[in-house]
Amino acid sequence: MLLVCGTILAGTTGAALAADCEITLRSSDTHPDGYPTVEGVKAMAAEVKEKTGGRVCIEVFPSSQLGEEKDTIEQTQFGVIDMVRASFGSFNDIVPVTQTVSLPYLYRSEDHLHQVLDGPIGEEIAKDFEAHDLVALAYYDGGARSFYNSQKPIKTVEDLKGMKFRVMQNDVFVDMMSALGANATPMPYGEVYSSIQTGVIDGAENNFPSYDSSGHSEVAKFFTLDQHLMVPELVAMSKASWEKLSPEDQAVLREAAKNSATVQRKLWADQEKASEDKVVASGAEVTRDVDKTAFIEAMAPVYEKYVTTDQAKDLVKRIQETK
Template structure:
């Protein structure tokens, strides 16, 4: 085992040196952060973008992708990207809920009817409109990725109704919407960094969390939380953004190369996502996870009334939610 660890360390070190050497040959090297592990659909999508950018720029412009929270947890990397310390970040819309009002609306439970409808919303005029809201926060949105449908998982019991959630402690992203969602369901929200969830479930600090199939799998959370309830309460998009500080240093030609490559990375991500969802579902079910599908979803939807009343208050917000829900 010691030999294997030593060999692995050597390989990783060699890979890092090769990457550094490649970056040294580029006139401009942008660093892109992702909390997900290498091989995850979002990571691979940005890699495909990086390949296209390097090819179309003739090797002048390069993107180095740093997965597995190497540059920090999501909240931290967003702030660093705003200041230009990191050039690019892949993050969930949920992480912007308390920063960008339209992002908060996209995190409303049961807003989207399906992933296909979400694609139509984000790929169309509404998506372009929302992207502009990030300009004021020194972030230039390049692409929208999928976050899948998020469901509850826990270590205690199968959850089939709202009553089953009463008093349970669930990790959510640090967002008022998600905290209020849990309160409306009678549960206790515990915001914490993604990297702390496994040990917190294992030690009983929390009872569970909520996420999509690939994250439930890749994080290993299924090992300590064996009950998954497919209520699909959230379909929160993810975005790939570049720091305005870094963006303004690029020529118009390089900006266009970046935008095109980012757009082309979207179908790559979605195809990989569909494959990963299926593989993750098969993997966790084989590991003995109890998947609850007979959920009274309407009961969960009805419980969200107070959440919508709290966050959909202005005429602009009501109009945006209405247009999203009416998109086919």
């Protein structure tokens, strides 16, 4: 929904008129104000406003003010909301390719992930959104999920055998744990701390900022930087709203979105580093040099189950071959 605003008042100056928004785009985010994804879209908004002389504005609504991710994606598809920032995980049921590119151990590092998304493969993925009334504008960093537990350092696949890990209620996550010889225990995020503390589970998996902010580092001091899952974040726009913009304004939005990804990734990297330093200072033991070869090889049955078409197989192969 494009909102036209900015009434011309008697006596206003030219500078004031330039600051009035002719078009206001509403953008949703579930994260709180100040979070890297929110600040990324704010950076995009600032650039768009500057380059359009104040004609086009983006208003960011953080903290799920407009709804949770799946709801706001649907509203964006229908043009009720103009833009949404959401995890690829929330698009799995809408755009199938998002599940393929979010498989375990698909990326060697976060740099590898960025190389994939910023190149031809990223452009291909973006085209798949158009058939679902969405325009993909920017790929943000959602961090890398790694294992942590209360029992011992994990350096090999064998170290995981028989251990109980909390995972999200997601078939890929459950199958990943099974392939590694561990036991998946889906449960609400809020129950993880007490479940580790009382021995109901041995550990969980997430990124450093979540490991820190949740307090899980207090009860599970062994963190293994295996980076088994990297799920991209996406800034998408309603196709209906997009088509109401002039080609010139569309070009401005694309460029600003691309630049905002650089801002967001830097903020995320800073947040990861700060959280890592904090948990290490409080006594967490981080295992960094993990040989992922055996972990990757263990994913064969997972890939066989979820990568079933020739197109998906080719995509996985090209991602793995990206330097």
